Amino acid sequence: MIIFEDVSKAYHTRSGKKIVLDNASFDFPAGYNVGILGGNGAGKSTLLRMIAGAEPPDRGRIRRKARVSFPLGFGGTFHGHLSGRQNVAFVARVYGADSAKVLRFVQDFSELGDYIDMPVNTYSSGMAAKLAFGLSLAIDFDVYLVDEVTEVGDARFRRKCAEAFAERMKRSDIIMVSHNSQTIKAYCDRGAILQDGGLRFFESIDEAMLFHRRLMGAANA
Template identity: 55%
Template sequence: METTVELRNVTKYYKTEGRKKMILDKVSLAFERGYSYAILGVNGAGKSTTLRLISGSELPNSGKIKRNVRVSWPLGFAGGFHPMMSGRDNLKFVARAYGADVGEVTEFVEDFAELGDYIKAPIKTYSSGMSARLAFGLSMAIEFDCYLIDEITAVGDARFQAKCRKAFLRRQETADLIVVSHSMSTVKSYCQRGIVLVDGHPIYFDDVENAIETYYRLNR
């Protein structure tokens, strides 16, 4: 079985006010190539944390995470931008970090994000919408084998949203997805398999419909 990502005996917890909040408790899990997965769970179950662990933006307390393909950061995630650098300089930095053509990435994102002269301004001057457009454009500019998606939110007006959907569907033709979403219509549209997080443990489903049923039962 070819896999995109493997979790091997992974434990993740946070300590708050002397208490330990367990997110993943000695979890071993494999995401098979050729399939897109939904990660479901009630609020606070650890879905977004799991996605950050898979991306490498957070580290587990113990265990290993193996990425066998080129895995994206969480789609639309703008937390990695340096606020004092311009949008353009941030694009160049990320392109170099991922071994992508700097000129091609910059040209694509500047055209896609439609920020005009703001592309030359520091990120700290951007609105949340502007940052989201820059981050989404950058996500689409660099090709990945597996895209991580944390609650796709509408960015911009209807025309720009349609532009985003078109770019995303084009990428999905050649890549797998791991999706976190409370929208079951989104999950059904993009995913074939599902994982439901319950008390630090994943329940795996070959059929995403069964994962959705379990999610609804937990939310009653």
């Protein structure tokens, strides 16, 4: 359960102030996978980072009655001079997870072999992504946040990701942002649309999609 209470948030771009949320209250109930739709620049990624807690709201309060992940596959916190192993241990410590267990999972999952002991700045982007993805899945979160499923690795690795993800989803929920309607359909059972400073929930993905298409059309008008 993640509860937004009277939350306002805006961000500034070169073309002016963009309002993401305007005094909005809603909650993500436990037990559902929610796909968030919205036009370009509506602030979907900002919303996700707010859910994660990486971005503070301008006003209002966000309460998390769950252990919420950082956005899945986010490797931005990796320190280039430290080895993969040290970076993984760091994140595990921060989240109070069992470092040894997390490390075992990541080593097995990301298939980096001896590279796990090399500085992360020697990794290819694909390797770094595998490490980040493995790390996200290794820690036991109640809610996983996914910002645009990145197409990492070859078909085999993708299958592995999907399977590991499915395993997690038996106990955990997902909140996902994607431009790809089929991806949202594959992973989510509820839809929500970020629009005009509010988040509107729909009982089904198809309903949300139809509304979203109309909305995108209205934006053309």
